[in-house]
């Protein structure tokens with residue numbers, strides 16, 4: 417590889433993986449709201465119907481190309497295009513055309529190419545994206561802390577990074593960058609377990625506290641390429657839902673939501689705060705490298721670099 421100047425979008429030269437990706441926060445989309453958004457280099461629109469459910473479609477109206485994300489109206493559970501008032505269901509079928517009594521049957525069938533499967537949970541709206549519009553291949557199962565133990569979301573933060581999505585999570589397998597870039601002396605050596613579309617890693621690590629570093633454990637459960645739950649043990653009870661969403665092949669929208677038990681002991685409030693701000697600090701250190709780096713298909717690795725190639729081998733299953 418030569419270091420010739422390259423178009424930003426060509427720095428990675430990787431496809432976009434399929435999976436569930438966060439596309440917004442539930443509280444930002446009220447009944448009747450229409451929101452345009454970009455996902456995986458395509459334009460989509462979502463809306464919340466009067467039944468409370470969010471639906472998603474390709475943004476461009478198949479009639480004559482108006483953008484459904486601008487000036488359209490939610491009618492019941494359907495979306496009405498501003499240009500000629502065709503009305504669409506969330507499954508992509510045409511529900512009505514104001515100047516046409518009898519609709520051609522092919523228009524009233526669900527249209528998988530145009531509709532975007534949506535799943536709303538944990539206060540987040542997720543969309544299933546697949547380049548060939550295959551139906552969801554795996555489910556989004558949250559963790560028992562939230563479903564059974566009543567943990568609550570406490571903090572939300574988001575960024576857009578100039579990097580391909582695969583590079584972000586490759587970080588966890590890239591053991592040698594922790595001391596160099598993040599100043600963590602004994603980097604966590606993760607044990608990785610793969611189960612279909614899920615990846616589990618477990619690592620013991622030094623966690624920073626106001627009274628110095630203590631031994632902690634970090635378990636990560638990644639659900640496809642788009643999200644993971646990170647459970648911090650040993651210091652306080654904290655769960656990070658990290659979501660990374662490809663805007664295109666070189667930009668990724670990252671969102672963090674933290675959960676902790678409904679009641680947090682007073683002596684743990686500071687520790688929890690410190691742990692959260694430490695994860696942001698690490699991201700911002702990674703972001704010194706990401707906007708300029710390139711994806712090397714054949715990196716020059718040595719033995720102690722960590723399970724980078726195993727990670728890539730796992731990740732390749734998300735490329736259709």
Ligand code: FES
Nearest residue numbers: 477479480497500
């Ligand atoms: S362009 Fe949408 S109804 Fe005509």
Ligand SMILES: [Fe+2]
Nearest residue numbers: 587593698702
């Ligand atoms: Fe990092």
